[in-house]
Amino acid sequence: MAKTLTLEDMAKYPFMPEAAEEVRKLGFRIDGLFEADYAPILERAERRVIEALTTSPPEVRYDPSLYKEDVEMLSFPVAVALVTSLANEYVKRRYALAEARRAYELLKRESEEKIVEIARKFGWRIRFSGEKAGLIKFDFALNFIDYLRNAASFHDKDWKLINKFVINGEVHLSKQEVARLLQEEIRRYIEGKIDPKIRSALPEKIFERADKIKQAYSSSFKELPTEDFSPSEATEEAFPPCIMELYRAAQSGRHVPHVGRFALTSFLINIGMSPDSIVGLFRRSSDFNERMTRYQIEHIAGERGSGTKYTPPKCDTLQTHGLCPGMDDICRGIKHPLTYYRRKMRAMKAKRVKESKG
Amino acid sequence: MDTQAFIQERFSEFYKGNASGIETPKSIENREFGFTLFKEKMMVRHKGFINAEELRDFIKKNAPSNAYYSAAYYSVPEAKMDEKGWLGSDLFFDIDADHIPAKCNKIHDSWMCRKCGLRGRGSAPGKCPSCGNESFDERTWPCEICLEAARVETMNLLDILTSDLGFSFSDIRCSFSGHRGYHVQVESEEILKLDSIARKEIVDYVTGTGIDVLFHGLESIRRDGGKLIAGPGLHERGWRGRAARGTYEFLLAATPEDLMRLGLKKSIVDEIIANKDLMLESWVFGGPWNIVRGLGLKGWSKIVQRGVSLQSAKIDTVVTVDIHRLIRLPNTLHGKTGLLKVSFPPNEIEQFDPLKRSVAFRNGDVKIYVEEAPKFRLGDDSFGPFKKQTVTLPLSAALFLLCKDAARVVD
Numbered sequence: 001m002a003k004t005l006t007l008e009d010m011a012k013y014p015f016m017p018e019a020a021e022e023v024r025k026l027g028f029r030i031d032g033l034f035e036a037d038y039a040p041i042l043e044r045a046e047r048r049v050i051e052a053l054t055t056s057p058p059e060v061r062y063d064p065s066l067y068k069e070d071v072e073m074l075s076f077p078v079a080v081a082l083v084t085s086l087a088n089e090y091v092k093r094r095y096a097l098a099e100a101r102r103a104y105e106l107l108k109r110e111s112e113e114k115i116v117e118i119a120r121k122f123g124w125r126i127r128f129s130g131e132k133a134g135l136i137k138f139d140f141a142l143n144f145i146d147y148l149r150n151a152a153s154f155h156d157k158d159w160k161l162i163n164k165f166v167i168n169g170e171v172h173l174s175k176q177e178v179a180r181l182l183q184e185e186i187r188r189y190i191e192g193k194i195d196p197k198i199r200s201a202l203p204e205k206i207f208e209r210a211d212k213i214k215q216a217y218s219s220s221f222k223e224l225p226t227e228d229f230s231p232s233e234a235t236e237e238a239f240p241p242c243i244m245e246l247y248r249a250a251q252s253g254r255h256v257p258h259v260g261r262f263a264l265t266s267f268l269i270n271i272g273m274s275p276d277s278i279v280g281l282f283r284r285s286s287d288f289n290e291r292m293t294r295y296q297i298e299h300i301a302g303e304r305g306s307g308t309k310y311t312p313p314k315c316d317t318l319q320t321h322g323l324c325p326g327m328d329d330i331c332r333g334i335k336h337p338l339t340y341y342r343r344k345m346r347a348m349k350a351k352r353v354k355e356s357k358g
Numbered sequence: 359m360d361t362q363a364f365i366q367e368r369f370s371e372f373y374k375g376n377a378s379g380i381e382t383p384k385s386i387e388n389r390e391f392g393f394t395l396f397k398e399k400m401m402v403r404h405k406g407f408i409n410a411e412e413l414r415d416f417i418k419k420n421a422p423s424n425a426y427y428s429a430a431y432y433s434v435p436e437a438k439m440d441e442k443g444w445l446g447s448d449l450f451f452d453i454d455a456d457h458i459p460a461k462c463n464k465i466h467d468s469w470m471c472r473k474c475g476l477r478g479r480g481s482a483p484g485k486c487p488s489c490g491n492e493s494f495d496e497r498t499w500p501c502e503i504c505l506e507a508a509r510v511e512t513m514n515l516l517d518i519l520t521s522d523l524g525f526s527f528s529d530i531r532c533s534f535s536g537h538r539g540y541h542v543q544v545e546s547e548e549i550l551k552l553d554s555i556a557r558k559e560i561v562d563y564v565t566g567t568g569i570d571v572l573f574h575g576l577e578s579i580r581r582d583g584g585k586l587i588a589g590p591g592l593h594e595r596g597w598r599g600r601a602a603r604g605t606y607e608f609l610l611a612a613t614p615e616d617l618m619r620l621g622l623k624k625s626i627v628d629e630i631i632a633n634k635d636l637m638l639e640s641w642v643f644g645g646p647w648n649i650v651r652g653l654g655l656k657g658w659s660k661i662v663q664r665g666v667s668l669q670s671a672k673i674d675t676v677v678t679v680d681i682h683r684l685i686r687l688p689n690t691l692h693g694k695t696g697l698l699k700v701s702f703p704p705n706e707i708e709q710f711d712p713l714k715r716s717v718a719f720r721n722g723d724v725k726i727y728v729e730e731a732p733k734f735r736l737g738d739d740s741f742g743p744f745k746k747q748t749v750t751l752p753l754s755a756a757l758f759l760l761c762k763d764a765a766r767v768v769d
Contacts, residue, residue, distance in 0.1 A: 133598060134575045134588070144523060145548050148556040161559045162566065163573040167595045169524020253492050254484055259676055306440050320558050320567055321675050 009114075011069035012062060012106045014076035015099065015190055016121060028074055030081060034205050040071050042209070045078035049213055052098030053091065053220040059101040084194050085202050085210040088221060092194045100187035107179040112139060115178055122185050131172050133165050138172035142181070147171040150184040155316070155335050238348060240340035242318050243267050245325050250281050259313075259321045262300065263337070266312040269301045270338055312337050361766045366396040368757055369691055370421035372718055377414040380425075381688035381701060384545065386410060388431040388445060392684045393422035394693060403684070406435035423693030426684035429543070431550070439682070446550030449557065450685060451564075452677040453511045454539035455504035462503040466732040469494040497762060499732060500538045500695065505712055512540040515671035516704050518564050519544065522596055533701040534712040536692030541685065541699075554679050561678045566597075566670035571662040574598045578655045587647035587658060597666070602645070604665025609637055609646070620660040626653050691718060696757035713737070717754045724756035725749070728765040734758070 010019040033042055044067055051060045062072075076099075083095045107115060112128060119126045125143035132138070144166060151159045165172045173181075214221060239247060246264040249256050256264065261282075268278050275297045282293050295304065302309030314336050318324045334340050383389055391405040391413065402422075407413040417425060428435070429450040433443030469482035473491035482494040512532070519525045519542070529546040552560075562568050575590030575598045590598040592606060608616075609630075617627040629650045630637070637646035647658065677683055686692070688701045697716040714737050728744035734755075735741075741755045748768055751759070759765035 133594065133596075134577075134590070145552070145556075148552070148559055152553075152555045152559050157568060157570055158573060160562060160568050162563045162569045162597065165596050165598070166522045166563070167524075168521070255492075316562075316568060317558060320562055320565075320679070 005117075007069045007073075008064075011064070011067075011072035013103055013118065014073045015103075015186060015193070016118070018121075019073050020077070023074060023077060026070075026074070030078070030206070031203050033078060033203075040068075041074045041078060044071050044075035045082060046209065046213060048075060048079040048099075049082050049091075049095060049210075050217060052095040053213075053217050055098065057101065058094050058098035059105070060098045062102055062106060080190070080193050081202055081206050082210045082213065084196065084199055085207045086214060087196060087199065091221065092191060096187045096190040096194065099190050100183045103186050104179050104183035107182055108176055110179075112175065115175065115182070116140070119178065119182060119185075122182070122189070124185075126178070129170075129172050131165070131167075133172070136165075138165065139175045140173045140178050141170040142173055142178065144169055144171050147173075147181065150181045153184070160316075235345070235348075238341050238344040239267075240331060240337045240344075241325050241328055242315075242323055243312075243337055243341075246323070247281075257321075260323055261296075262310075263312045263318060263323060265297055265300050266310045267337055267341075269297070269309070270311055271341055275301055275303070359767050359769055361760055362396060364767045365696070365757065365760055366421060366423075368696070368719065368753070369396075369423065372691060373418045373421050376689075376718075377418040379689050380410075380414055380417060382410040382413060383427050383687075385431055386413065388433070388435060390428040390430070390432060390435040390442070390684070391687075392426040392428075393417075393420065394424045395420060396423050404436050404438070417690065423691075425687040425690040427687050429683045429685055430681055444681065447552075447681040447683075449544040449546075449549045449552070449560070450678060450683060451515060451542040451671075452535075452539065452674040452685075453508050453515065453542070453672065454535070454674055455500070455508050456498065456538065457674050458504070458507045458511060458672050462501055466499040466501050467497065468730070469496045497764065498538060499734065499762070500713070501732070502713070502735065504538055508539045509707065509710075511672045512542060513707055514669060515542055515564055515673065516707065518600075518671060522563070523560070527704045530704045531701055532704045532707060532710075533688055533699055534710070534716055535686060536697040536699040536716055537695050542704075543685075554681055557679050557681070561673065561675050564671045565673060565675065566666045569597065569601075569663070569666055571601055571659050571666065572655075574601045574662075576601075576655070576658055576662055587653075587655060589645045589647045589658065589662070591645065592641050600669040601662050601666050602641075604667070604669040605662050606638065606641060606665070607668050608661065608665045609634065617661075620664060622657055622660065623652075626650060626657060629653070692761075694761055696754065696761045719753040719757060722753040723750050724753055725768045726751065726756050726759060726765040727768050728759055731759055731762070731764045 005013070005016060005018045007022075010016065010022055013019065032038065048060050052058050064072075067075075079095070083092055086092075107118070110118075116126055116128070119142075124146045126146070127141050129138040129141040131141065144161065147164075148161065151161070157163055161171070236244070236247070243264060246256055246260045249260075250264060265278055268281075269275070275294065278297050279290065279294050282288055283290075298304045300310045313321075315324065315331070315334070318337070330340050330343055334343065387406070387408050389406075390403065391407060392401050392403040393405070394401050405416075407416065428447075430447040431445040433445060435442060437443070465479070467481060468477060468479055470477045471486040471489060471491055472493045472495060474486060474489040476486055476488040478487075482496050485492055486494070516530070516532075519530060520527065525544055525546065529544050531543045531545065533541045533543075535541055574596075575588070575594070577588050579586050579588050589605075590602040592602045593599060594602060612630070612634075614627050614631055617630055618624070622630075630653070633649050637649050640646045640649060686699045688699050691698060696718065698718045700712075700715045702710050702715070713735050717737050725748065727746075727748045728742075729746060731742050731744045733740060733742045736752075736755050736758060739752070739755070741751060744759075744765075756765070760767065
């Protein structure tokens, strides 16, 4: 397929390699950016970042009546430079998401041919399908590895590979589904472009402009939230059913499989239980070895080895390993045992407050 | 003579004559190797070899009780775990009789309490009924029924890997583990870099975990002012067809108890049983979905879900998701049986006879005292059952009991 993207395409999808090539051909250099001719580009680049920060859900606008095609295309690498200079993980993720969501909205309205063309630029093995299953007719067939690379992080059950129509290594999909998967590919691609290593190569003025955005929109700047519970709050009543089951098993010295031990230990550490208390919990196990147990727990707590503090596996991982004993009402609304705990704690606290009031 | 020393000597002799037959994985220089030795309890890990010859020499010299290699490829296989530099990993599946519910384990498996010595049949209880202790020595046996169950699961897996996921038989290597199961390994450039999350999705796909049968053709449709149920057909591809075939298979053998266990109402169960033949015949024209009155989408979901589990492959989920896993090296001896792990092409799985092909020792007889052993077969000969008796057996059968710790050598 030797088709090339039009200027309109490059304005819509400025992250495509062709667009970067076009930018180079135009002789555009970031140091020249502050000359008067380029003012509309710099301005649009700033708007891109601001739009990402101030819309919810985040989405950069596409309005051809407002911005000329070359401005739309050239402002993208400048916006990436602005975000890079800010060195803020939250802004980076939000910006990449906002650009990717914009691309999704545009892709949904494209022809099948255009979608295939763009997907193949990202190395996707995709073709038209026309395959039928029951009453459904599918538009595209995508190699299942390419599918998994993008869909594995989606949580809805209709994205699980098992719930898709898969034959001969291909997943059969609708146009909208392919556009959604492309959004994910684009989001990761843009996040990858925001590389802290190129910060030193950016002109001082980029930092100045970025700082102005930061000051004007300081309330939209966040640090990524961290899960924190104070130890005094660790309470069994708020454990999700899976953890409760493992906890009871450990307490009574019954055998807990390796994955289960990991889930339980990392859960308890994350809700603030001390490694000492956790060692105590496993003491009743028939194959208890204090030195080994302590080592493993401290490893999970991030006090040894790589220093990473581990979080427990997500619900669907626990299901895969047969550790989910069945869901209760709270389970149905969450995807992670820690979220369960936090929610139930909040509910219990609210109840207590209500009761104390009378 | 000391039994352990006897086993080690036989292993050593075997490797002196047969080390050249040890199959080496591709890119041997990027694999980690691990061994258990007779004299030490700990596993020797993080070993690396630059070529097949070096590996075979090591095995010849040390005669390990078990030999493993990593499904993963590393830049520096000898380094510590987090410094190895993970390059990728083969896609690996382990089907072990331990993960397949079979009735025969009550007959041949046994346990012994480590504290009071009480013995029992089947899987070990949570607590010793006599002294309350919670640790046991367990002995499981590779019996024909267990191995047959594992073969069925392996065939289900191979079908999913080829028809759905599109791998060709030339990408797939099958082997008998030398004990109670099969290994299936996909060696394809494509899957090398898959992370644990993607591998978990593949695990869920082959085990049917997280399936919602409403995505596979089961639905309620409006017709002529009423509601009708529609479902997948037997000859459809992917999980749609598999769900239909599993449903057929389940209905074919279903007893009222099986249906009650799904949580269906007694009146519905009676109707299903009364109309069973009609339901089975109906598959040629659209399926059994509207034969039983009162059996709606909810009830059918439960039945089809049951059908899905019959068609799924019961693999050890942890093994496939683990991208650092060590797996037994083909054509080496299994320390628990003295049998070989043997590879075979996947299209031969139906004819493959694990208890014949894995026999490593062919000459000589040994006199042993057998504490207790069920009847077992090796090659074309059957042996046992034995109970507290001294017998002279061919080396392979004797070694099998000795490795199982069910017998000792008699001078």
